[in-house]
Amino acid sequence: VSAHGRAFGTPPTHAATAPGRVNLIGDHTDYNGGLALPIALDAHAAVVLGPGAPGRLEVVAADLDERHEGAFEASDIRADSTPAWFRYAAGAVLLGAGELGRDPESVGLGITLASSVPVGSGLSSSAAIEVATLTAIESFFGRTFEPRTKAMLCQRTEHEFARTPSGLLDPLASIMGATDTGVLIRFDSLSCTPVPIPAGVRFAILDSGEGHSNADGRYARIRAACEGAARALGVAMLSESSLREFTKRADSLAPEQRGAAAHVLSENERVRGFVRALGEGRLEQAGQLMNESHRSMSEQLGVSTPGIDRLQAAAAGVAGVLGCRLTGGGFGGFLVAMLDAGTSEAALKQIRQTASDVLGHPASVRLIRPGAGARPIEW
Ligand code: ADP
Ligand code: MG
Numbered sequence: 001v002s003a004h005g006r007a008f009g010t011p012p013t014h015a016a017t018a019p020g021r022v023n024l025i026g027d028h029t030d031y032n033g034g035l036a037l038p039i040a041l042d043a044h045a046a047v048v049l050g051p052g053a054p055g056r057l058e059v060v061a062a063d064l065d066e067r068h069e070g071a072f073e074a075s076d077i078r079a080d081s082t083p084a085w086f087r088y089a090a091g092a093v094l095l096g097a098g099e100l101g102r103d104p105e106s107v108g109l110g111i112t113l114a115s116s117v118p119v120g121s122g123l124s125s126s127a128a129i130e131v132a133t134l135t136a137i138e139s140f141f142g143r144t145f146e147p148r149t150k151a152m153l154c155q156r157t158e159h160e161f162a163r164t165p166s167g168l169l170d171p172l173a174s175i176m177g178a179t180d181t182g183v184l185i186r187f188d189s190l191s192c193t194p195v196p197i198p199a200g201v202r203f204a205i206l207d208s209g210e211g212h213s214n215a216d217g218r219y220a221r222i223r224a225a226c227e228g229a230a231r232a233l234g235v236a237m238l239s240e241s242s243l244r245e246f247t248k249r250a251d252s253l254a255p256e257q258r259g260a261a262a263h264v265l266s267e268n269e270r271v272r273g274f275v276r277a278l279g280e281g282r283l284e285q286a287g288q289l290m291n292e293s294h295r296s297m298s299e300q301l302g303v304s305t306p307g308i309d310r311l312q313a314a315a316a317g318v319a320g321v322l323g324c325r326l327t328g329g330g331f332g333g334f335l336v337a338m339l340d341a342g343t344s345e346a347a348l349k350q351i352r353q354t355a356s357d358v359l360g361h362p363a364s365v366r367l368i369r370p371g372a373g374a375r376p377i378e379w
Pocket of ligand 1: 061062063064083084085088113114115116117118119120121122123124125126127129164328
């Protein structure tokens with residue numbers, strides 16, 4: 001029996017992976033009680049967790065070759081001096097253990113994390129770390145969280161430890177994603193419905209090369225405009241209103257609130273239309289809705305950039321591209337394109353060519369496949 005009371009030969013470590021995500025349609029709808037349709041990305045964060053030095057919480061960020069160690073204290077974890085990746089992992093541990101009524105302080109914990117999810121690009125590298133950490137915690141304590149509870153623990157980690165006012169889209173997509181399947185999320189009830197992705201389409205992601213940061217205030221400002229619009233329309237959450245109600249009362253909204261409401265309420269309709277069109281094989285129409293979603297993100301919400309608008313127009317114009325839009329919170333990051341499966345290789349080449357012309361350097365474009373959701377690694 002080892003120092004940790006386990007039978008010899010049984011590693012005391014637990015491991016888990018959790019994917020990033022690509023939102024096909026429905027952005028800035030999560031915190032407004034609306035709809036979204038993400039897929040899990042075939043790129044993951046991996047976390048290995050085991051007992052460490054008693055009283056200490058140590059996190060190694062293997063990709064950065066950095067480590068940070070601290071006490072099991074919320075105020076220490078969220079201190080400005082701690083690296084953000086430490087706050088994501090350690091914050092998730094503290095909240096997760098608390099939710100399960102367990103206190104790992106006496107054994108201490110050591111965590112190693114690594115990830116193939118592009119960082120800070122709207123593909124949800126932060127939620128992948130949180131979800132992978134909580135999935136390893138489930139395995140460590142031999143208890144599981146209800147998926148919605150788990151997603152809310154991730155959101156609390158972002159709010160309380162990283163001070164990022166993010167919604168529930170990223171963790172729910174990472175938890176609920178499945179191979180070749182989209183996840184229709186209704187954020188009023190947090191219900192998740194699998195949506196089979198038709199064999200006739202492929203997806204590609206295109207890096208705009210422009211960085212984004214949720215924490216820099218612009219995201220928070222849009223959230224505030226949405227909340228203001230909801231108040232002006234007499235509802236608790238913007239999505240409880242309707243386009244018709246909004247049209248009647250648009251004059252009573254400040255300009256920023258008007259754009260926010262116009263986007264969110266029309267985006268919910270587009271998500272519904274997209275799911276219907278996919279289900280009925282009307283792929284051209286589904287693609288058009290992605291293009292319209294991009295236009296709304298750009299013109300109503302103002303979360304695109306001139307460079308990203310040029311990339312979207314170039315990619316959307318390629319033969320075999322059904323639709324293309326900025327994915328995620330915006331201000332930079334990746335675009336997602338839906339391609340006709342029959343010509344996807346040729347379309348991919350052509351997107352790479354036109355996007356490289358727009359960017360003035362070789363564009364990073366790749367085909368992706370909706371991948372599996374978070375899971376423990378058995379060993
Ligand atoms: P997104 O979630 O869209 O990728 P965020 O700004 O929410 O963007 O999260 C990015 C942050 O997540 C990074 O600044 C870093 O702190 C953390 N992060 C993501 N991946 C890694 C990694 N492989 N190693 C260390 N930290 C990471
Ligand atoms: Mg994030």
